Amino acid sequence: MKFKTSSGIKSIVGKDLITDRYVAIFELVKNSYDARATEVIVSFNTSNDSAEGIGSLDDGKIYIVDNGVGMSKDDLDNKWLRLAYSDKQEGSLEEEDADKNSFREIKNRVLVGSKGIGRFSSDSLGSVITIRTKVNYENIEHQLTVNWDDFDRDLKTLFEDVSVEYKESSQLSRSNIDSYTIIEISNLRNTWTEEQLDGVTEKLRRLKNPFIEDDDLDIYCGVNIFILNQKYNLNKSNLIYSNIANVLKEKSINITASINRSNEGEYKTTIALHDRGNLVYIVEKSDDSILTHVDEIEISVNYLTTSAKSTFTRRMGIQPVNYGNIFVYRNGFHVSPYGEEHYDIFGLNLRKTQGYSRYLATRELIGFISIKDSKNLFKETSSRSNGFIENGYFKTLEEFYMDFIQRPLERYVQLINWGEIKKSGKEVHLEDVDIKENEKNNFKKYISRDNFKVLSFNSELDFEKNKPEKIIERISESINNPKPDKNKLDDDTKTLSKQIRDLKKENTETGKKAVKTERKADLLEAQNKNLVEKRDGVSYGEQITHHFTILAENLDYALDDLLDIKKNIEESDKEKFLSAIEGIRSTKLEMEVFRYLLLGTNFDLKAPDIINWYEITDWYLNKGGRRTYYDNFKSSCNIMADDKSEWLIDSSHTDLVMMIENFYRNAFEHGASFIDFTYYKNRLEITSDSELIDESLVETIFELGFSTKKNGTGIGLSQVKSFLLDIDFQVTAENTNKLVCFTILK
Structure with missing residues (x-):
């Protein structure tokens, strides 16, 4: 025997797996990259029925x-x-293909696909895909057409038995190019608005790392920029281009890190920090972590000063917070959703709430982590939109980022803003630093921890100038100066204002936390005091009994008052009224039952559990659980079982005891002198010699509000039925051998 593959597998690895339309396009663009293309065109071609010529x-x-x-x-x-076939495993094409197309080896390009399912992403875009392709050593065009809907017509059909259309053509679609692939997707599954088309361009702008200059792959995107079988000159305005690196240059505080092999064959980790173009420090150490198994890791993160944010918004046409934050690129391509506007890869925003002025959040940062990974150690999820599988490599990268990028950057920003180091425990690794030392030396010690060697350090750093008292001094001097430097005065005033705002916000957050902590401490103190005051079991039990009894009695009085007005309720409202009564009576009975269970048993009452119905029935009838409501009630109660082990049921103790109590009280109130509970394998019979049920009423006694008693509520048996239905049991009633018999079927 062998496994057989249903044609439905197509949807599982296609439109059901890759549901994001942008990710689907990215997958196809990445396939072009792996085909060693230097140019990719993404063209949305419209119909020609519009007066404006744009069409739909x-x-x-x-x-x-x-x-x-x-x-x-x-x-x-x-x-x-x-x-699921891919010749891209381990980051390289098959050798025979590499030889045949050796002229296409581009910058030792690492391939980005390996699962062999990216091609199926086209299914989420449209139902029909036509491929036109040519290799450089042939003069014919191969054409393949697949209708993805054919695979969904009969899932009993084997995947490999669904036919696709193939043909060859001597007429080339791109006659001026030696080799190419054209993927045409039609019968589109989605409506594309103008906003979504703009969204494709913006997301493609981030698909390749926009922070570094790279002419490896040019991507063009637009409406009707490619027409089949027509010669064309691409409009450079449709080239996806980003100058973000130039925008950030000399405007932000930038920290970089690299983990790669040195010329001597040793893995080195090098970290550098620049402040608006000026070097602050460079540190380096030998690295033996598992990250050295990866070919190369580059990290660059920018803290956006006010000036940097303003410049970014003006030149990029978008606020940095809406552009994104820390993007992750694997083998040159964006790993979704890392870096996107609302995604926080390392939980920085939550951390920010714990120290407003000390920590940096995503809205203040922008940058990238670039991973060259030919061995596929950082594994993406199959959906392509949920990032990496969180294996050991991902977790080690997170630890590295937090220890050597995030915290040093925060430390430096804090220093230049406040001119002081605040000892804050393990998180910043300052236990061995003398807080009284000069700030500059403390910072130098901090960056050289964990065996890092300081290769360069800017000794001209001045952490004193931005202390609040220093700023106030300068402002005072400027005011008294007949010819003050207005620019410096404005800068100092803005800096001081920001510090005051930050302090106010942090103090507000600290105050809120202090109030919550104080309340929690008061509560714990009161609880502890109650326990310490030697409340022995008897005393504690007496208090529970006393208060539960009073509460149950109060509910009982409320029930009596409500029942008195029952006759005045309109017929249309009676069901609603009775439902409310049922809720109150159920609560009252549950309180009574809970009190008895709490004080009279050692059952765990916290939550529903697998409980022994026979054992609890025996406790109720024979071991203290039963209560008599009238002094002259001298009924006899019996319990029998064929097989006790068959009655381990997933239900609650209180609901079960309430059911037994309802049967017990119902029998007593109808004149019974005995009641028997008999457990069989698949049923429980409750038999008594109470008044027989009128045959015409056997089907209605479980209905809410039905009662044969003068002042009855008609709630007890309705509650029994509701409880049993909740656990998929059934209950019936009948008169047999001049006895009343209720039967519960499992």
């Missing part, structure tokens, strides 16, 4: 076009059409 995309097409190495017929048949 509702019946349009999406094109993903590249100048990569293309595919032969054999490639299409044995690779593209083979589910």
Whole structure:
């Protein structure tokens, strides 16, 4: 026997797995990158029925076009059409292909796909995909058309038995290019608004690392920028380009780190910090962590000063907080959702609430973590939109980032803002630092911890100038100066104002926490005092009994008052009224039952559990659980069982005892002199010699509000039925051999 694959597997690895339309396009662009393309075109082609000539995309097409190495017929048949097959394992193509297309080896490009399912992402964009492709050593174009909906017509059909259309053509779609692949997606599944089309451009801008200059791959995106079988010159305005690196240069405080192999073959970790273009420090050490198994890791994070935020917004056309924060790139491509506006990869925003002026959050940071990983050690989730699987490599990267990027950057920002070091425990590793030493020396010790060697340190650093008292001195001098430097005065005033705002906010947060902590401490103190005051078991039990009894009696009086007005309730409102009565009576009975269980048993009453019905019934009838409501009630109670082990049921103690109590009271109040509970394998019978049930009423006695007693509420048996239905049991009633018999079926 062998496994068989249903045609439904197509949806599982396609549109059901990759549900984000942007991620689906990214997957196809990344396939072009792996085909060693230097140019990719993403074109949204509209219909031509619009007066403006733009048309609608509702019946349009999406094109993903590249100048990569293309595919032969054999490639299409044995690779593209083979589910989960990838020749990109371990970050390289098969050797025979590499030799055949050696002219396409580009900058030792590391491949980004390895699962062999990225091609199925087109299914989430449209139901029909047509591939036109050519390799450089052939003069024909191979065309493959797949209708993804064909795979959904009959799930009993095997995946490999669904036919796709293949043909060859001597007419080339791109006659001026040696090799190419054109993916045409039609019968689109989504409506694309103008806002979403702009969103594609913005997200593609982040797909390749925008923080570094890279002419490795040019991506063009727009509406109708590619027309099939037509010669064209790409409009450079459609080139996805980002100058974010230049925007941030000399405007922000930047910290960088690299983990890679040195010329001597030893792995080194180097960290540097620059303040608006000026070097602050460089430290380095040998590294033997598991991160050295990865080819290379580069990190660059910018703290955005007020000036940097303003420049970024003006030149990028978007506020940095809306652009993103710390992006992660694996083998050159963005790993979603890291860095996106509302995503916080390392929990920095939650941490910020614990120390407003000491910690930095995502809205103050922007940068990237770039991982060159040919061995696929950082594994992406199959959905491609949930980031990395959190294995040991990811967790080690998180620890490295927090210890050597985030905290040193926070420490430096705090120093230049306040001119002092505040001892804050293990998190900043300052236990061995003499807080009375010069701030500069303390900071130098801090960055050289964990065996880091200081290669360079700016001895001209002045952490004193931004102390509040120093700023106030300068402001005072400027005011008294006949010709003050207005720019410096404005800068000092803004800096001081920000410090005051930060202090106020931190003090407010601290105050709120202090109030909460104080309340919690008062509560714990009161609880502890109650326990210490030698409340022995008898005393404690007496208090519970006393108060539970009073509360139950109060509910009983409320019930009597409500029942007195029952006759005045309109018929249409009676069911609602009785439901309210049922809730009150149920609460009253539950309080009484809970009191008895709490004081008379050692059952665990915290939550529903697997409980022994026979054991609890025996406790109720014979071991103190039963209560008599009238002095002259001398009934006999019996319990029998064929097999006690069959009655271990997932239910609550209180609900079960309330059920037994309802049967017990119902029998007594109808003149019974005995009641028997008999447990069989699949049923429980409760039999008594109470008044027989009128045959015409056997089907209605469980209805809410029905009662044969003069002042009855008609609630008890209704509660019994509700409890049993909740645990999928059934209850019936009948007269048999001049006895009343209730039967509960499992």
